[in-house]
Amino acid sequence: MARMSRRAFLSRSAATALAVSGGVLLSACGERDATGVAPGAGGPQLASPENPVTWPVPADAGRIADGMAPEQGATLRVYNWSEYIYKKVVQDFEKKYKKYDVKVQVSTYGNMDEAVAKLRAGQVAFDALFPTYDYLGKLVQGNFLRPLNHSYIPNIEQVWPAFQNPWYDQGWNYSVPYTIYTTGIAWRVDKVKDDIAKLPNPYEALWDTQYRGKVGILDDYREAIGMTLLKNGITDLNTANQDHLNLARDQLVALAKAVRPRVNTNDYIDLPEAKTWITQAWSGDMVNAQYYMPKGQSADVMRYWFPEDGKGPVNSDLIVLLRTGKNPVLGHLFMNHLLDHDVAVENMSWNGYQPPQNKLNPSELVSQELLPKNLETATVLPSYFDTGYRYLELPGEVDDRWHAAWQEFKAGA
Amino acid sequence: MATRQAPPTDRPPGDAGPKLPHERGARRASARAGVWRPRWFWPAFAAPGMAWLVVLFLLPFYVVLSIAFGAVDPLFRTPVPVWNPVQWNPFQFQLLFDRIFGPGGFLGPAFVRTFVFVAAASALCLLLAYPVAYYVTRYAGRRKGLLLVVLLAPFWVSYMMRMLAWVNLLESDGMVNRFLVGVGLLAEPFPWLAGQPVTVTLGLVYGYIPYMVLALYAGLDRVDQRLLEAARDLGASRRRTFLLVTLPLSRQAILAGLVVTALPMFGDYFTNDLLSGSPRTSMVGNLVNDAIGSPGQGGQAAALVLVMMVLLAVPMLAYIRATGQASRDAGR
Numbered sequence: 001m002a003r004m005s006r007r008a009f010l011s012r013s014a015a016t017a018l019a020v021s022g023g024v025l026l027s028a029c030g031e032r033d034a035t036g037v038a039p040g041a042g043g044p045q046l047a048s049p050e051n052p053v054t055w056p057v058p059a060d061a062g063r064i065a066d067g068m069a070p071e072q073g074a075t076l077r078v079y080n081w082s083e084y085i086y087k088k089v090v091q092d093f094e095k096k097y098k099k100y101d102v103k104v105q106v107s108t109y110g111n112m113d114e115a116v117a118k119l120r121a122g123q124v125a126f127d128a129l130f131p132t133y134d135y136l137g138k139l140v141q142g143n144f145l146r147p148l149n150h151s152y153i154p155n156i157e158q159v160w161p162a163f164q165n166p167w168y169d170q171g172w173n174y175s176v177p178y179t180i181y182t183t184g185i186a187w188r189v190d191k192v193k194d195d196i197a198k199l200p201n202p203y204e205a206l207w208d209t210q211y212r213g214k215v216g217i218l219d220d221y222r223e224a225i226g227m228t229l230l231k232n233g234i235t236d237l238n239t240a241n242q243d244h245l246n247l248a249r250d251q252l253v254a255l256a257k258a259v260r261p262r263v264n265t266n267d268y269i270d271l272p273e274a275k276t277w278i279t280q281a282w283s284g285d286m287v288n289a290q291y292y293m294p295k296g297q298s299a300d301v302m303r304y305w306f307p308e309d310g311k312g313p314v315n316s317d318l319i320v321l322l323r324t325g326k327n328p329v330l331g332h333l334f335m336n337h338l339l340d341h342d343v344a345v346e347n348m349s350w351n352g353y354q355p356p357q358n359k360l361n362p363s364e365l366v367s368q369e370l371l372p373k374n375l376e377t378a379t380v381l382p383s384y385f386d387t388g389y390r391y392l393e394l395p396g397e398v399d400d401r402w403h404a405a406w407q408e409f410k411a412g413a
Numbered sequence: 414m415a416t417r418q419a420p421p422t423d424r425p426p427g428d429a430g431p432k433l434p435h436e437r438g439a440r441r442a443s444a445r446a447g448v449w450r451p452r453w454f455w456p457a458f459a460a461p462g463m464a465w466l467v468v469l470f471l472l473p474f475y476v477v478l479s480i481a482f483g484a485v486d487p488l489f490r491t492p493v494p495v496w497n498p499v500q501w502n503p504f505q506f507q508l509l510f511d512r513i514f515g516p517g518g519f520l521g522p523a524f525v526r527t528f529v530f531v532a533a534a535s536a537l538c539l540l541l542a543y544p545v546a547y548y549v550t551r552y553a554g555r556r557k558g559l560l561l562v563v564l565l566a567p568f569w570v571s572y573m574m575r576m577l578a579w580v581n582l583l584e585s586d587g588m589v590n591r592f593l594v595g596v597g598l599l600a601e602p603f604p605w606l607a608g609q610p611v612t613v614t615l616g617l618v619y620g621y622i623p624y625m626v627l628a629l630y631a632g633l634d635r636v637d638q639r640l641l642e643a644a645r646d647l648g649a650s651r652r653r654t655f656l657l658v659t660l661p662l663s664r665q666a667i668l669a670g671l672v673v674t675a676l677p678m679f680g681d682y683f684t685n686d687l688l689s690g691s692p693r694t695s696m697v698g699n700l701v702n703d704a705i706g707s708p709g710q711g712g713q714a715a716a717l718v719l720v721m722m723v724l725l726a727v728p729m730l731a732y733i734r735a736t737g738q739a740s741r742d743a744g745r
Binding site: 111113120214221261274275398400403408409410411412 | 487521607679692693
């Protein structure tokens with residue numbers, strides 16, 4: 001349950017994430033002036049690949065000095081999505097720093113709102129957090145984050161170059177990458193006759209009445225509306241154009257009437273259990289789905305489609321350190337631990353989500369048995385981050401209009 | 414053992430002895446006889462209940478109001494309650510009314526659907542529960558206690574577990590379909606879980622029927638058997654006795670049963686999420702749940718809750734009026 005709400009919230013929070021007023025940001029940050037400010041001065045500034053953002057680092061933000069020793073006998077408090085980190089990976093960290101008598105305590109949340117509410121209440125001094133990238137601006141602006149000291153995190157070299165200087169956090173002042181994933185369509189070849197990937201417009205299959213009652217749509221307003229936009233050839237997944245939103249809304253309402261979809265984030269359970277035959281899906285969830293196949297059935301009936309040209313939704317999650325944390329040195333070391341190739345791969349073997357590791361050759365995923373052959377398409381390629389589309393934060397007013405369209409779909413009008 | 418038995422009396426069977434009205438009279442008499450109590454003594458007994466109401470109902474209710482009429486945090490888009498009513502902003506309600514009644518008001522169907530589902534489910538609950546409660550009170554005899562325990566047994570399992578069990582039973586290849594196809598009632602499996610209003614309605618019935626049984630049992634058990642005997646003695650048939658005596662006397666129990674089942678059904682979203690999950694069966698509870706989970710939509714959730722409360726206040730007031738009338742009738 002918690003896991004599904006995690007996925008649900010990924011894009012939900014994307015919607016509301018980075019609404020950063022240009023004025024506030026610029027006043028806080030001198031070096032930002034040169035970088036892109038969205039047209040229409042005074043409007044909200046959005047971090048995007050075209051408008052990369054360097055978040056300010058105030059002198060009193062608590063960046064630690066070089067070469068400090070790890071805290072002795074400390075309890076590192078990690079705050080993460082449910083079922084998003086492998087217990088063994090955490091235990092390995094404790095073993096690695098055994099002489100400092102380190103304990104790691106993982107607390108979990110179901111969505112970013114819940115996490116932020118708890119952080120704002122300030123009762124627990126968490127050291128590390130795993131936000132979606134669209135939430136980063138809010139966390140920086142709310143003075144929640146501790147700027148990173150790169151000297152403790154040499155393993156950053158192990159991740160894809162694009163993530164060593166990402167557009168959402170230029171110079172990685174505050175964040176390191178955790179996982180990456182695409183959004184596509186998954187189906188079962190034993191139930192669906194067509195080869196969805198070969199259809200001229202695979203998205204249209206979700207509207208096909210022959211799958212009535214067996215269609216899954218992600219319970220996530222950004223993903224569902226975004227998919228409908230893509231179906232119509234509209235590639236601005238952060239659109240403020242009301243005509244586009246109305247089009248998506250009408251088509252989603254029509255979809256609800258035509259096929260009575262299951263709207264949830266159980267794609268990784270519903271497909272293996274044949275509650276759905278065709279579903280909108282996250283790549284990482286499909287990697288996980290093989291473990292949910294009923295006993296005695298082979299997982300090779302599942303397929304995953306993401307546009308071959310990489311023109312589909314592709315997103316990522318992060319790790320950050322919190323300013324209230326009592327163990328900043330261990331926090332840095334924990335980050336470094338998770339960025340290590342072997343550790344990251346071990347983690348993926350459990351949670352299904354691919355880390356952006358250089359040495360993790362996408363074609364190796366199958367041979368390493370991290371991915372079954374039939375789901376090779378769930379591999380996230382570095383090139384997708386050049387060709388694909390992101391769910392960026394929307395300005396509040398635009399976000400409200402996205403929500404209104406979504407609410408109309410959810411209300412079954 | 415013998416000392417435990419009630420002394421023989423000349424009271425007719427079924428009369429368990431002095432009831433509250435007599436006792437109350439007796440107490441008043443003793444008060445008049447000189448046991449002095451300060452004026453606040455008896456009202457003070459209501460204090461814990463009042464405190465409970467204030468802390469757990471009135472204050473939270475005020476918070477909901479303050480959020481519905483409140484603002485939104487500009488950075489995190491969480492609802493910000495506005496405590497001063499002078500500064501309340503009716504924006505959320507204008508938006509909501511527009512979405513219910515305005516042109517293209519897409520929330521209207523969800524409201525209508527909610528009322529239809531709840532009305533159908535409550536009626537079914539009543540139809541199913543009445544004979545059960547009637548049997549337990551009139552014909553169960555020594556097994557009355559056992560039967561009540563059995564009826565309450567579903568309460569021992571959490572609501573969520575019971576619904577999840579139904580999800581398995583109602584699968585395409587689940588037991589229900591296998592049975593119905595096996596005995597030839599269906600030609601092929603029925604897609605129960607594919608956004609079917611009938612599944613959601615039956616789910617509501619299943620989830621809330623124990624409340625109805627209990628309310629009816631409590632009411633029917635209090636019906637004076639002597640009245641039924643009198644009706645039969647005076648020549649009324651079994652059917653007429655039921656229609657003219659039992660049914661009118663259980664009217665209060667029926668109303669109470671409808672209230673305790675229908676009110677939670679109106680707020681239910683879980684049954685729908687588990688047994689359908691399709692927008693085609695969305696109820697108001699689902700809309701509230703969705704809005705609460707969406708940044709910037711907390712105000713809409715609060716407004717939906719308040720609108721629903723106002724709508725439900727109408728039948729609730731009718732119920733209170735009917736109960737008041739009944740107790741006045743009884744007092745005559």
